[in-house]
Amino acid sequence: MYRLVVCFVLLLGWFSAPAWAGPVNVNTASESELDSLPGIGPSKAAAIIAHRDSNGPFVSLSDLDAVKGIGPATLESLAPLVIFSEDGQPPVAAAPSTDGGGTADAATSAPAASGGRININTASQSQLEGLPGIGPSKASAIIDHREKIGAFASCDSLSSVTGIGDATVANLAGNCAVE
Secondary structure (H helix, E strand, C coil): CHHHHHHHHHHHHHHCCCCCCCEEEEECCCHHHHCCCCCCCCCHHHHHHHHHHHCCCCCCCHCCCCCCCCCCHHHHCCCCCECCCCCCCCCCCECCCCCCCCCCCCHCCCCEEEHCCCCCCCHHHHHHHHHCCCCHHHHHHHHHHHHCCCCCHHHHHHHHCCCCHHHHHHHCCEEECCC
């Protein structure tokens, strides 16, 4: 009889477990949806939402790295479980308009160059962070460098930015543009 009760309890628990509903959109998920992800509890879920509310949508996993309490191990476990837009593509952020009011149409101001590459001379902080090997501090250094020195002549010029070495520049080859 004891075995029958144990089997019933285990079976009941199995049927009542929530079914996997697919990837979680980090930019639209509720606190409870984020909390259901491995390594994310209530406090990290709240931190993700607070960061999203104050900094805009997440573009990639590297954006999540900026959230307090989320480190490399958590990012690795989240990678196959999260998306950043409904179609799985990064969101395009609206850029400031040239007339000083509001934002420009994202379709005409996106910093991506042909072939889906990111134009390092016009990309925003979050778009730069979407590049492989570029996190928040390197993206900030790229923006500071281009504001002080001027536009980059080539993607190879990124090696003149403090903290960016030849290996990082080589990894960016297929994702970087200056046009």
